[in-house]
Amino acid sequence: LREEAEMDRPNEATPDVGIIMGSDSDLATMAGGKGKRPGAYAALAEELGFAEQTDFTDAPEARFTFESFVVSAHRTPELMYAYAETAEARGLDVVIAGAGGKSADLPNMTASIAYPLPVIGVPVQEKSVDSVIGMPQGAPITAVDAGKSFNAALTAVQVLSRKHPELRERLQAYHDELQNEVGTVSRDLHE
Amino acid sequence: LREEAEMDRPNEATPDVGIIMGSDSDLATMAGGKGKRPGAYAALAEELGFAEQTDFTDAPEARFTFESFVVSAHRTPELMYAYAETAEARGLDVVIAGAGGKSADLPNMTASIAYPLPVIGVPVQEKSVDSVIGMPQGAPITAVDAGKSFNAALTAVQVLSRKHPELRERLQAYHDELQNEVGTVSRDLHE
Amino acid sequence: LREEAEMDRPNEATPDVGIIMGSDSDLATMAGGKGKRPGAYAALAEELGFAEQTDFTDAPEARFTFESFVVSAHRTPELMYAYAETAEARGLDVVIAGAGGKSADLPNMTASIAYPLPVIGVPVQEKSVDSVIGMPQGAPITAVDAGKSFNAALTAVQVLSRKHPELRERLQAYHDELQNEVGTVSRDLHE
Amino acid sequence: LREEAEMDRPNEATPDVGIIMGSDSDLATMAGGKGKRPGAYAALAEELGFAEQTDFTDAPEARFTFESFVVSAHRTPELMYAYAETAEARGLDVVIAGAGGKSADLPNMTASIAYPLPVIGVPVQEKSVDSVIGMPQGAPITAVDAGKSFNAALTAVQVLSRKHPELRERLQAYHDELQNEVGTVSRDLHE
Amino acid sequence: LREEAEMDRPNEATPDVGIIMGSDSDLATMAGGKGKRPGAYAALAEELGFAEQTDFTDAPEARFTFESFVVSAHRTPELMYAYAETAEARGLDVVIAGAGGKSADLPNMTASIAYPLPVIGVPVQEKSVDSVIGMPQGAPITAVDAGKSFNAALTAVQVLSRKHPELRERLQAYHDELQNEVGTVSRDLHE
Amino acid sequence: LREEAEMDRPNEATPDVGIIMGSDSDLATMAGGKGKRPGAYAALAEELGFAEQTDFTDAPEARFTFESFVVSAHRTPELMYAYAETAEARGLDVVIAGAGGKSADLPNMTASIAYPLPVIGVPVQEKSVDSVIGMPQGAPITAVDAGKSFNAALTAVQVLSRKHPELRERLQAYHDELQNEVGTVSRDLHE
């Protein structure tokens, strides 16, 4: 698997945001889905115009893209290591890492190995918060609230928007829309 | 106070990182100090070469700077509002907002009002974590572990380093030093 | 939105109790509804003879009235600010503010901005209690138990009853009825 | 003890706010004191111009007054009952009831018996919050954060200020002072 | 209601165990029922040969009996007071008091007022445990685990068995039966 | 050790209350002592006239007595077994069993083995409560609040008082004294 990761390096049209998770049972939280609130995929693809990149030799046309991987810290430690070590070289600017259960080793280890790339942890369950957030001094990670991969995606784009003003505008447009919805709801109460 | 904030706008040599906190009792956590672990000030000023900017008409010579303010969400809501609303216009790229107690309104409200500027929350106490992190969908904030303003500063610089490669190198240099220390400690155990 | 709030000010026949909440998903808790225990609406409208006022230029005939708004601290901070700042001038005597999630900024910020108007916080979920209640010294708020907007309404009327003896009697009448029900239940056990 | 309570009834110049607590070990929290943050006494006597009334036949000259009692729900249930039952008749407009430990029966029972008088519970310890706040539907009580009897006093005066505009002004004056302090602290950071 | 309680006093054939609860929603836990584990009624009536006494002038023939009441500490404080005050005089030897929610005032207040009669608290929900158990020094109560009114009944009979050897034997017989069941289950695993 | 326990059986003048604990570090909680609140020893010996019996062949003259043992469920399981199995035969009417830590096996196992003797558990630390109280259906134990061995002793005497009216009077006398103290404290507040 390490070779596969390294092979990707020369690839020019690389994804900007990497989304990783520990098992496919985290997919509903990370990507959103039936009976779940919208996730990071919805934020990126539907609200902010990102495209998912699934083949590293054939990038989508969209200016901004993301990729997603299932890598288990405990069942496939080598894969996790390889992913984190090559993340920056493969062109990623931010990594969003989800973890369920009480031992959130995936976001933690990825943040340590991919350093100085910023990593945003997504605790998949309420009980995952402490473990995602609890890194020692000198080993930075930040986290969003349990289950809110949607907001992790917004933050990832906030980071990117510091050098891509066009993303700043997309974020603003999304927010304006959101405010209009609240206004509508409040107005409905009075009719 | 709003006028003061607005007056700052035309200022060219602006701080890159804003550090705000709810009261001066949070200062020990945010800046570090006697009997406290090193804080955000130590990370920025001692490890990563930032200068503190205290006068907005007279910027320090250092290429990267930070500022700090005490603004209380509950005792001075107007000041908080003014700070958050003008933050991006005043040239900040990231805000680090600390909050103690169980109602972390300062990081939360600042993140909402300063949006789309990225805001990193620092729960000053263990019991502040839930409130800092618990924002609804569509209102992004990320947080570090309780009391770890040092790591918040590292993350803030990770964000800046996406467009300033020179900061990326400073982060790397800091980390190399850190690893050497662990090596020394382990070696000491065997002598 | 601020203009709308200000426009209301000269209105003479104003509501006595304001009920606000962060999103329409809190409506079931604040107003009661299918599969939910009775809420603040039931207490005010059914037990204590209040009327809901939905149009500020055309007040209901009832002597005591309440109004309700959806205002989000994080998605519509300006609206929240405007509501809280004009609350007393618009004739309100008490505000009941509901908040779900772990960051109860709506009751907290409203209490700070609407001060010295009394604000009663309603934690919509068990996990909202800490955040609603945790205000610093000098920034008063009181709270009821999670989900009990019904009791928040009773307390609001207790406050009003200090200057309107007729409300004191309505509260007493409601309580007498309640005691009779307990008596009936206990008697049923012995038959 | 009941006779003593009843004897007080005809007394005209009665206290406006009653402060009760379960044992003298709660006094530091309720009144403030050495090594403790300021309590309800400080808020009422120092910030808002209330006088303490200790002799019911000889009222102080101040327009607004408070009284304080130690009554234990578990060791002196009759005294608690008598106090709560006669509270309104004795001229009180609000009761502030503190309780430590995990069984906050004093605020709870007082609120039930003194109904419809508003009762503000003060959990003396963090672990008292749940019990103070957890009343069933139909039995209203509101609470402040653990240990914050100072804020309970502010809320009590907010309630009184609904019919005494002069108290509204005192509350406003206290707040203005508070804001100035925050401003001073923030300014000090920049010098 | 107080008169009714007093009228019962001269009654000779009195119940030995009193079961009280705060509302009829606690009945399923205290008495057992559909979809619930067996409760105190099942323990007393089915396992240990007690009869329920519902009419105080016409006692059942069984040597040992229990009674049950719904009394709400918050909605009917007078009734609770009357029940606790007359409990010993009415011939009870132990009281089992159930309470749901976070404010377990019924067991607490009953234990204080009925003292020195032993009172066994039954927290109806997990969150009721702290409040039931948390009495101050000098105000004794003991409690069983959340929801286990069945065990409270066993303990009540353990207390009675100290002076009624015949109850000691019934307890022993119940236990022998229980052990046989475990043996059967274990044996089934090997077939 | 088992022989020693059995040897005690014929002893006529036996203790009424047995106090056991898992290690001598629990002694401060169970017996009271310097810097600790009064414990079970103080309740029995100072308030209720019990004598401690330390030699089983030479009973003290007092009518009511207690004994105390250190038996560890984990380090001396045989001793615990022997103590519990012979407790009733040795003349005990109630056992008070203290346990610290998170695994309160001593009260639990003693209650199961000494059955049908009533056992009152004393959680030595807050974190011991769940484990002391959490017995399955059919295995009764009751518990007091963490650290309150004083109240456990009161309850033990409540149980004994069901057949010894003289103990009922001692309990009542203790309580009257307690009420007078509260009265004194409250009166002091007004002078």
Added chain:
Amino acid sequence: LREEAEMDRPNEATPDVGIIMGSDSDLATMAGGKGKRPGAYAALAEELGFAEQTDFTDAPEARFTFESFVVSAHRTPELMYAYAETAEARGLDVVIAGAGGKSADLPNMTASIAYPLPVIGVPVQEKSVDSVIGMPQGAPITAVDAGKSFNAALTAVQVLSRKHPELRERLQAYHDELQNEVGTVSRDLHE
């Protein structure tokens, strides 16, 4: 029952792993089953080639075997005692002990009595973790996460594998398979 346990001693072809649990309601967790994740049975029988031994005079042909028993610490303390005391003599090398509820006496007592045999505790519910793990110094036990009897079985075989290299290989084979599954899942995401 003790005789039955002792009778087994001379038996030569003895089980290597003993699985015990407190009641048949724990069976779903310990053995796995409908609607439950795979348990210790699945790990041993399906993944690692162990056979279940149900008759002690007629061992299965498999080289490695396990047995299972239901023994209740509270309802059948003698049986538990007998099982633990004879475990090592009966040929067991590791015991896996499950316990639900808040008082995990079965794993704890078994570890103490069967010492120096290693015992692995399985908390059947989240709330059982503290009690299973909380043994005092000198009384060793280790535990897996709540409900993960599957992992307890893996650990038991890790222990056995220290002297049986063939088991080490089976563990390795199981793990290789697991890694392949993760690879498959990740690859599926990209198609």
Added chain:
Amino acid sequence: LREEAEMDRPNEATPDVGIIMGSDSDLATMAGGKGKRPGAYAALAEELGFAEQTDFTDAPEARFTFESFVVSAHRTPELMYAYAETAEARGLDVVIAGAGGKSADLPNMTASIAYPLPVIGVPVQEKSVDSVIGMPQGAPITAVDAGKSFNAALTAVQVLSRKHPELRERLQAYHDELQNEVGTVSRDLHE
């Protein structure tokens, strides 16, 4: 560092137990020390006759030995990886891994990478328990109670004792001594 680890492989007289921890601040818990309860070092070196091996080319004469390392999962991920990967080849039979904070990545990752070597996690603080224990199915680890590295060492020796009967006897001797101490304490109470 990896070369150093690999260089050790051919070394014949290898340590049996490896003790690792994340930072030197964990040393007090893992090794014991001033003001701390005895740790794993005390158990191994003082109670069970192990020698510490600090130079891999010059083994101590004792038959059983242990080594200790400081390796940080977050600051030196490569070192951790190298240690875990070579642990079995270097001759270790059990690893004891301590971790403080809320993200116990060191024990978790070591268990995953060193698999199928058994790893015993030691949560250095109470808040580390969840994270140490919370591994997913298929990734075994067991843990002792917070801070109890002494017991982890006992368990490690229990594992080794399965193939070294002489260690079984040392464990038994330690336990006999422990029981005598409890006996002494209990006897002291009666004098």
